[in-house]
Amino acid sequence: MQSFRTELENPIVEKDIIELEKKIRLFKEGKLDEERFRSLRLARGVYGQRQQGVQMVRIKLPYGRVNGDQLLRISDVSDEYSRGRLHITTRQDIQIHYVSLDRTPELWAELEKNDVTLREACGNTVRNVTASEIAGIDPEEPFDVSPYAHAVFQFFLRNPVCQEMGRKFKMSFSSSDKDSALSFIHDLGFIPKLQDNQRGFKVMLGGGLGSQPNHAELVHEFLPVDQLIPFIESVLRVFDRHGERAKRLKARMKFLVQELGLEAFLALVEEQKIALSYQTYPIQTEGFEADYEALKKIEAPQVSIADEKEYNAWLQTNVFAQKQEGFFGIGIKVKLGDFYTKEARKLATLVKNYSGNELRLSLRQNIVLRNVREDLLPFFYQELSALGFTAIGYNSTLDITACPGTDTCNLGIASSTGIADVLEDVIKAEYPEYLNNKDITIKISGCMNACGQHNMAHIGFQGMSIRQGKLVAPALQVLLGGGVLGNGSGRFADKVIKVPSKRGPQALRAILDDFKANQQTAESFLEYYDRKEQKYFYDFLKPFADTDNLTANDFVDWGHTEEYVKAVGVGECAGVVVDLVATLLFESEEKLQNATDTLNQQKWADSIYHSYTAIVNSAKALLLGESVKTNTQAGIIKQFEEIFGAEFELGTSFSEFTYQINNNEPSEAFAKQYLLDAQTFYKQVDAFRTKQLQHDTTK
DSSP, X not given: OOOOOOOOSOHHHHHHHHHHHHHHXXXXXXXXXXXXXXXXXXTTTEEEOSSTTOEEEEEBOGGGEEOHHHHHHHHHHHHHHSOSEEEEOTTSOEEEEEEOGGGHHHHHHHHHTTTOBXXXXXXXXXXXXXXXXXXXXXXTOSSOOHHHHHHHHHXXXXXXXXXXXXXXXXXXXXSSTTOTTOGGGSSEEEEXXXXXXXXXXXXXXXXXXXXXXXXOEEEEEEEEGGGHXXXXXXXXXXXXXXXXXXXGGGOSHHHHHHHHOHHHHHHHHHHTGGGOSOSOOOOOOTTOSOOHHHHTTOOXXXXXXXXXXXXXXXXXXXXXXXXXXXXXXXXEOOGGGEXXXXXXHHHXXXXXXXXXXXXXXXXXXXXXXXXXXXXXXXXXXXXXHHTTOOOSOTTSTTSOEEOOGGGTOTXXXXXXXXXXXXXXXXXXXXXXXXXXXXXOOEEEESSTTOTTOGGGSSEEEEEEEEEETTEEEEEEEEEEOOEEEETTEEEOOEEEEEEEGGGHHHHHHHHHHHHHHHOOTTOOHHHHHHHHOHHHHHHHHGGGGOOTTOOGGGGSOTTOOSOOOOOOSOOOOOOOOOOHHHHHHHHHHHHHHHHHHHHHTTXXXXXXXXXXXXXXXXXXXXXXXXXXOOOSHHHHHHHHHHHHGGGOOOSSOHHHHHTHHHHXXXXXXXXXXHHHHHHHXXXXXXXXXXXXXXXXXXX
């Protein structure tokens, strides 16, 4: 592959993209090991697919906000570098698939021309900051959380504190106490509150899904808005330093909080304060509200509705009043989150011309148009109908959430999109009463990692496999009883029974039929589930779990024609094995250069953190050379002192040398001194390693 130059106005972004191109080249030349390359690649939104030789690219769209020009740019990129299909995720991103690795830098450069990034969309970073898709127009919101979600996104993008954590970190902002952004399943979740006319947030910490779902804990009933970013930075510093790094399944924030205990964890958070880049951080809120006076003057063609019945059904299920009088939001139900660039371009033009040039992607993989005048609703219906975007059932039981599963994901065990497609057909044909039911949610994941959020749904399905002798068939774990309770509370579904995938529709029918037959007056699905209890559902679903009577059809997954093969974690292209210690030391040099660059930019706190990571990285390199296992940064510091403490002249213990970061404010003087210390330590480590290698070759 040939080097290229971008033509971007932002030199930081340009450097980032050129660095990706350089690392791809080094990887293909066998000069960068696969594990380190994977880490860098993922942090740039480039994710290996199930299909070898191609990548999934995740486009990071903070709180799902997209303007018309950005959607047009994304469409151009998808057509040029992919296959013209766009996939909305449950974190309000857009993914495109089947991208050549070699072309990802130029793809990224094209996106950045409209201020769209891939940076930190994947990997062990702060992932996309999500928010309620109706933030800013929600009649029940105390205030618009969009500016705060945006500020958090901006502050932590490329922030050295969160570039190489042990695992990913997720945050959400709900617009009201309904908690539609699901604070209870996030590492940090925020719900807006007013106290004495002052803005603040209720804060939830340590939630998560996956194979071991955990309900977040309340840490603040009211955190003033100017403390939002300092608090998040403190939490991230603790997670970066003390979070697990060796055992991937135990590396999420929820496990660290469980291990330390909430009180001890918050004590560590408090200890970070002196080192923070800001003690308070006021957030600008201007520029997020639409120009409603201009919107009132927009003119659109007059239309006549051919089918008033269909139009009224659409109004009832897909249209809702905003808090701004006379304006409405429109929910577009995007089946499985998939739509195409042809429709995307027309949608972009529509919002640019008639509704303030903004749309939001939703946590349920849908699209929300905002700021539509009431008198323009017939026109919008006509235009959206021509695009196939007026299917009723937005945010209803019919609106099933599903991850990509075995279609493209390395980790998929069974097809989630295939079964979702079939279950939607079942509901439409047999249960019309659920077309506008907002009280029961169905969610599907292709594996235990819960990207489809199956274990917090009223009715959830998780992709699995099931055996009949030596044969393996695709299966679904049926889960019941999850849901959002509001104001930071929620519940996780119980695992009820595992059934062959082809019997998923029968299981759903049995559940809905039993609910209809046994529901008491005004009883919700969750109340019904709690009254009947888990074993009741196991008993009436048990016949569907019998594997003695499987047919040939049961061994073919939904959406497939060939016999099922369980294939998890298909490898990406392999790189040549190289010296990992040398790689770590090379990375230390890069971190020191980053510390120097940010020092020259007068970003004292950033420079200090780069110096800190260079010190820890250099120490880790020598420990790795001694085959010492390291699973946290705090552990590295402790182990290095125990094993190598006497070998280095630092003027103090290694822990005190390193933890200067905790005891000094981020001043220019300390940033310069700490960088000098880090450079001196690196030189000593490099000399020590060189001496080791010379000794090894003379044995």
